[in-house]
Amino acid sequence: xxxxxxxxxxxxxxxxxxxxxxxGYVVDHAPDGEEAHFLGDTEPYDCIILDLGLPKIDGVxxxxxxxxxxxxxxVLILTARGAWSDKVSGFDAGADDYLTKPFHTEELLARLxxxxxRAAGHAQPLLVCGGLRLDPRAARASVNGxxxxxxxxxxxxxHYMMLHNERVISRIELVEHLxxxxxxRDSNTIEVFMxxxxxxxxxxxxxxxxxxGYRLKPLPDEVSGI
Amino acid sequence: MAxxxxxxxxxxxxxxxxxxxRGSLVGRLIRLAAIWFICALILISxxxxxxxxxxxxxxxxxxxSDIVRNLYTHTEFDAGGRIEIPxxxxxxxxxxxxxxxxxxxxxxxxxxxVAIHRSASLAERELKGPEKLDxxxxxxxxxxxxxxxxxxxxxxxxxxxxxxxxxxxxxxEDRSEVDxxxxxxxxxxxxxxxxxxxxxLAAIFLQVRxxxxxxxxxxxxxxxxRSGEKSRLEGRYPPEIAPVTEQINALLSYGQEVVERQRTHxxxxxxxxxxxxxxxxxxxxxxxxxxxxxxxKQTALMKAQVDHHLRRARAAARAQHMGERTPVEPVMDExxxxxxxxxxxxxxxxxxxxxxxxxxxxxxxxxxxxxxxLLENACIWCRKRIRVTATLTHEAEGMTLLIEDDGPGMPESxxxxxxxxxxxxxxxxxxxxxxxxxxxxxxxxxxxxxxxxRSALGGLKAVVNLPANFT
Numbered sequence: 001x002x003x004x005x006x007x008x009x010x011x012x013x014x015x016x017x018x019x020x021x022x023x024g025y026v027v028d029h030a031p032d033g034e035e036a037h038f039l040g041d042t043e044p045y046d047c048i049i050l051d052l053g054l055p056k057i058d059g060v061x062x063x064x065x066x067x068x069x070x071x072x073x074x075v076l077i078l079t080a081r082g083a084w085s086d087k088v089s090g091f092d093a094g095a096d097d098y099l100t101k102p103f104h105t106e107e108l109l110a111r112l113x114x115x116x117x118r119a120a121g122h123a124q125p126l127l128v129c130g131g132l133r134l135d136p137r138a139a140r141a142s143v144n145g146x147x148x149x150x151x152x153x154x155x156x157x158x159h160y161m162m163l164h165n166e167r168v169i170s171r172i173e174l175v176e177h178l179x180x181x182x183x184x185r186d187s188n189t190i191e192v193f194m195x196x197x198x199x200x201x202x203x204x205x206x207x208x209x210x211x212x213g214y215r216l217k218p219l220p221d222e223v224s225g226i
Numbered sequence: 227m228a229x230x231x232x233x234x235x236x237x238x239x240x241x242x243x244x245x246x247x248r249g250s251l252v253g254r255l256i257r258l259a260a261i262w263f264i265c266a267l268i269l270i271s272x273x274x275x276x277x278x279x280x281x282x283x284x285x286x287x288x289x290x291s292d293i294v295r296n297l298y299t300h301t302e303f304d305a306g307g308r309i310e311i312p313x314x315x316x317x318x319x320x321x322x323x324x325x326x327x328x329x330x331x332x333x334x335x336x337x338x339x340v341a342i343h344r345s346a347s348l349a350e351r352e353l354k355g356p357e358k359l360d361x362x363x364x365x366x367x368x369x370x371x372x373x374x375x376x377x378x379x380x381x382x383x384x385x386x387x388x389x390x391x392x393x394x395x396x397x398x399e400d401r402s403e404v405d406x407x408x409x410x411x412x413x414x415x416x417x418x419x420x421x422x423x424x425x426x427l428a429a430i431f432l433q434v435r436x437x438x439x440x441x442x443x444x445x446x447x448x449x450x451x452r453s454g455e456k457s458r459l460e461g462r463y464p465p466e467i468a469p470v471t472e473q474i475n476a477l478l479s480y481g482q483e484v485v486e487r488q489r490t491h492x493x494x495x496x497x498x499x500x501x502x503x504x505x506x507x508x509x510x511x512x513x514x515x516x517x518x519x520x521x522x523k524q525t526a527l528m529k530a531q532v533d534h535h536l537r538r539a540r541a542a543a544r545a546q547h548m549g550e551r552t553p554v555e556p557v558m559d560e561x562x563x564x565x566x567x568x569x570x571x572x573x574x575x576x577x578x579x580x581x582x583x584x585x586x587x588x589x590x591x592x593x594x595x596x597x598x599x600l601l602e603n604a605c606i607w608c609r610k611r612i613r614v615t616a617t618l619t620h621e622a623e624g625m626t627l628l629i630e631d632d633g634p635g636m637p638e639s640x641x642x643x644x645x646x647x648x649x650x651x652x653x654x655x656x657x658x659x660x661x662x663x664x665x666x667x668x669x670x671x672x673x674x675x676x677x678x679x680r681s682a683l684g685g686l687k688a689v690v691n692l693p694a695n696f697t
Binding site: 009011012015016019053080081082083084085087088091092096097098101102103104105106114117118139149150151152153192195196 | 493496499500501502503504505506507508509511512525529533559560561562563564566567568570571574575576577578579582590591594595597598599
């Protein structure tokens with residue numbers, strides 16, 4: 001397992017590097033954002049540990065560049081700023097997990113294991129509908145190449161609709177597949193999630209068929225373009 | 227100059243105390259206008275009536291002075307020195323008490339008026355002479371007198387010495403109609419002017435209200451800023467008020483800038499301290515040595531201290547920061563997406579509901595902190611399910627945020643304990659252990675309340691009340 005450790009503090013880097021090596025990882029170290037970006041861009045890492053307060057280029061920008069270039073390597077961000085706004089901006093940039101300094105080494109190792117395991121799931125076919133793409137393995141979706149930030153219920157909804165592409169799906173069917181049995185199902189649930197999903201993927205992509213349900217469809221120009 | 231102004235203010239204040247104080251601006255303007263109007267109108271109506279009276283009486287007097295002139299031009303003496311009755315052709319002087327009279331009289335040695343001839347209309351009555359007689363000028367004297375049947379008369383008397391005899395020619399006419407006319411004129415003028423005054427005052431009131439409209443708008447907008455609906459003044463104001471709003475806006479952005487600076491300092495301090503703490507903690511590792519144990523305990527303590535004091539600094543900065551509003555929906559969405567991903571191995575599902583137009587009256591960072599910590603706590607303790615419900619309260623002044631999980635919950639006796647600084651639900655669980663006390667501190671800073679209940683899902687239900695409204 002190869003890991004990139006991007007951290008500017010020499011003491012912390014040295015200690016983390018030895019702990020990670022002890023745990024069986026091969027560790028490359030980048031002391032600044034520029035080098036971190038270069039290494040992450042060129043080397044096939046299984047996971048990246050990224051400090052947000054890096055010199056030259058800050059962590060969030062580095063992460064944004066990787067994600068823009070289509071790098072899907074799981075990234076764990078380290079931040080000294082424990083504020084939720086910092087965590088949220090890290091996730092917006094494409095992070096998979098975060099850890100607030102100071103942290104225990106065991107916790108870092110546990111998180112790393114989880115990330116690596118997650119990334120190594122079974123390959124499943126990519127679902128496509130026009131500009132919409134959904135990768136069931138990574139549980140990621142994108143629209144026209146832009147990553148979508150979906151909650152799990154929104155993701156489930158989109159996943160089900162993409163599996164049944166261009167078929168009208170009734171509200172009841174959707175509710176049944178959206179929730180486990182013990183969830184309460186109030187009547188306007190589907191409308192709420194349809195509304196949020198439409199906001200994120202574009203209103204025109206989901207058609208309401210009056211009295212019957214909903215249908216996912218590619219945009220007109222996307223159809224003619226193929 | 228200033229001294230004179232003070233004196234002037236003093237004079238006004240002594241006349242009308244509320245000019246000094248903080249009486250309403252509208253009231254002041256209207257009172258001033260009213261004083262001016264009432265004085266001006268009294269003067270105008272008095273002047274107009276006097277002028278009308280003067281011109282009417284002058285015209286009226288022309289009639290009687292004609293008679294007097296006729297009297298003396300037609301006065302002849304007979305051989306015996308007696309005055310002959312002049313022939314005057316005026317029907318009204320022949321009808322009894324017709325209201326038009328004349329009289330030729332002679333003054334005796336004591337200047338008493340002795341009537342010689344009178345118009346038939348006088349019957350046996352006499353006209354009175356003037357109270358003071360000017361014997362030198364030979365000009366007619368006009369005066370008011372009482373006539374027969376108590377008629378109010380306007381009389382004219384002309385004193386002449388003819389053939390060395392002191393003669394006094396008097397003519398008089400009933401002036402009651404003139405008096406009535408003048409009275410009527412005064413009444414009409416007065417009432418017209420009162421109507422004008424009332425109309426003008428109403429117009430002034432409207433004008434002042436409309437003219438001062440921007441001031442009232444400004445008050446409303448400042449209220450909106452205070453209550454958090456706006457972050458700055460956006461209305462367009464007339465050039466007289468614009469400088470004030472500009473200054474207020476400058477003040478508001480200065481406040482925001484100070485807060486931002488504080489926050490940056492605070493963040494830098496956190497960053498600067500926490501990395502060395504991480505080094506210490508990593509260095510200590512899980513070594514069983516007593517020194518390592520001390521380091522672990524002390525770093526945890528230092529971290530708690532740093533966090534606590536940074537929050538105090540933030541709270542102090544927040545006090546000057548008003549007018550911000552944070553829509554609830556996007557924050558909940560971000561947090562749900564993020565935390566579901568963090569707890570993906572556990573398969574956490576966050577089902578959140580919030581009205582689209584619900585907004586927290588406060589800063590985004592604070593709301594993220596409140597909701598983020600509670601939600602993270604729920605993620606740690608739940609089995610799979612988390613339900614978040616944000617609703618506007620009935621009074622539409624605040625919102626209730628419910629965060630429930632299906633975990634084991636906690637005994638009621640511990641509900642208050644967990645809000646204390648540094649308390650942790652379970653020492654072995656991950657997380658800072660400060661989360662809930664941070665939330666409680668923040669919620670209190672916004673005048674809200676955090677408490678716990680048992681959730682229908684089985685676990686803990688955190689209930690937060692916060693200031694909010696609909697956008």
